[in-house]
Amino acid sequence: MTEKTVLVTGARGFFGGYVVEHYLAAGWRVVGLGHGSPGSACAGRVVWHQAPVSLERLERLEIEPDLLVHCAGGGSVSASLRDPFGDHARTVDTTAAVLEYIRRHCPRTPVVYPSSAAVYGNAAHLPASEGSTAPLRPASPYGMHKLMAEQLCASYGAHFGVSVAVVRFFSLFGEGQRKQLLWDACRKIGQRDDLYCGTGEESRDWLHAEDAARLVAAVAAQASPACPIYNGASGTTTTVRQVLTLLYRDLAPSRHPRFSLAVRHGDPCDQCADIGHTLSTGWAPQIRLETGVRRYAQWFEAVCDD
Numbered sequence: 186m187t188e189k190t191v192l193v194t195g196a197r198g199f200f201g202g203y204v205v206e207h208y209l210a211a212g213w214r215v216v217g218l219g220h221g222s223p224g225s226a227c228a229g230r231v232v233w234h235q236a237p238v239s240l241e242r243l244e245r246l247e248i249e250p251d252l253l254v255h256c257a258g259g260g261s262v263s264a265s266l267r268d269p270f271g272d273h274a275r276t277v278d279t280t281a282a283v284l285e286y287i288r289r290h291c292p293r294t295p296v297v298y299p300s301s302a303a304v305y306g307n308a309a310h311l312p313a314s315e316g317s318t319a320p321l322r323p324a325s326p327y328g329m330h331k332l333m334a335e336q337l338c339a340s341y342g343a344h345f346g347v348s349v350a351v352v353r354f355f356s357l358f359g360e361g362q363r364k365q366l367l368w369d370a371c372r373k374i375g376q377r378d379d380l381y382c383g384t385g386e387e388s389r390d391w392l393h394a395e396d397a398a399r400l401v402a403a404v405a406a407q408a409s410p411a412c413p414i415y416n417g418a419s420g421t422t423t424t425v426r427q428v429l430t431l432l433y434r435d436l437a438p439s440r441h442p443r444f445s446l447a448v449r450h451g452d453p454c455d456q457c458a459d460i461g462h463t464l465s466t467g468w469a470p471q472i473r474l475e476t477g478v479r480r481y482a483q484w485f486e487a488v489c490d491d
Contacts, residue, residue, distance in 0.1 A: 191213050198256055199362045203359065215230070254297045261364060280334040280338070300414075307455075315459075339412040342410035349412045356391045358392075390423075426444070
């Protein structure tokens with residue numbers, strides 16, 4: 186059997202790394218493109234190209250992969266608020282480059298685009314559904330740029346026949362993630378700072394990155410010029426207070442999180458996903474939130490001990 190090749194942009198990012206590991210375990214040849222070095226764990230296993238994701242750099246690869254997973258892009262609401270121009274370049278411009286590369290050089294290669302639930306913003310109807318007729322209302326440049334990238338995917342499908350599948354991931358987490366709620370909370374716990382923004386009752390739909398990487402593989406088989414969209418989530422909502430309580434149970438069992446009631450600009454109040462369409466692919470989440478949070482806490486303690 187001929188070995189299949191997957192090209193992963195942003196392969197050294199948090200989620201890109203999980204996608205790389207999934208395809209390596211499945212026996213694929215992995216080619217990575219993006220910033221950073223491949224790291225010792227990937228030495229000899231990934232063909233790594235350290236370079237920005239641009240049309241020129243993609244063309245210099247001179248490959249026709251069996252699949253392209255475009256993980257490169259802006260990574261947070263707060264960063265997009267600090268530097269909206271840069272976030273646009275990282276998300277929208279790189280997506281345009283990937284799609285144009287496919288159109289010109291390998292039109293039969295399917296693309297999976299990991300988008301974000303930030304495109305929903307403060308959705309008027311919950312749980313958020315990909316097929317809803319309610320308008321998308323991104324609450325940040327990050328969400329707006331993800332939506333623009335999705336629209337590019339749909340355009341290249343409709344006008345040029347490029348096969349794409351989009352996954353709107355909700356609250357991804359997992360070992361190796363050095364930003365967002367769990368990372369910040371672990372550091373605050375170590376500093377004996379138990380005060381957090383918000384009320385604690387804001388809801389999120391958490392999904393471990395291992396399950397998310399499996400979902401990428403599941404939707405890749407559904408990619409088409411119709412650009413199907415899937416919600417990447419567990420289908421279960423958990424409040425910020427509840428997930429922090431799980432973390433404190435492992436790292437600071439004698440203490441409890443407190444909340445300032447101050448709202449952070451750009452953060453939605455509630456997130457809840459309808460995953461009925463996603464489950465139709467045959468995929469289902471496997472890692473329970475309690476298990477994932479415990480794994481994260483153990484990873485953080487190991488990192489701090491190094």
